[in-house]
Amino acid sequence: YIDPYRVTRAGTHRASAPMATESLTTNQWWERSRTFAQQDNYREACRALYLAALQKLDEDRLIPAQFSRTDGEYSQLVQTLPNARPYQVLFQTHERLCFGDGAISQQVFDACEQAYREIDAP
Numbered sequence: 001y002i003d004p005y006r007v008t009r010a011g012t013h014r015a016s017a018p019m020a021t022e023s024l025t026t027n028q029w030w031e032r033s034r035t036f037a038q039q040d041n042y043r044e045a046c047r048a049l050y051l052a053a054l055q056k057l058d059e060d061r062l063i064p065a066q067f068s069r070t071d072g073e074y075s076q077l078v079q080t081l082p083n084a085r086p087y088q089v090l091f092q093t094h095e096r097l098c099f100g101d102g103a104i105s106q107q108v109f110d111a112c113e114q115a116y117r118e119i120d121a122p
Helices: 017-021 026-038 042-059 071-078 084-099 106-120
Strands: 005-007 013-015
Touching: 026 042, 026 106, 042 071, 042 084, 042 106, 071 084, 084 106
Parallel strands: none
Antiparallel strands: 005 013
């Protein structure tokens, strides 16, 4: 059993597990990221972009989504893609979200948003 509401070191609750297991389209994840960004919640905005990227890999039948995979495993899998760099930005940021203590700034979000745009470009 995994507690869906994890307490961060600052003592605030964040819903990690439910959001990760929701079945949303890439557009819905994108919209969710925009909503979080408008609320200055850049941590969850970046996380939503990360999940949009995973969903896009799955929808495009490039890499099937498996939430049990680590960011490192996904990083290795995308190495063969011609546009691996934007995925790497999102995977590295997600690692910081999960294992770092620092706040996620608007600049970090902007970099993630740009990376996702590169992924989602036609």
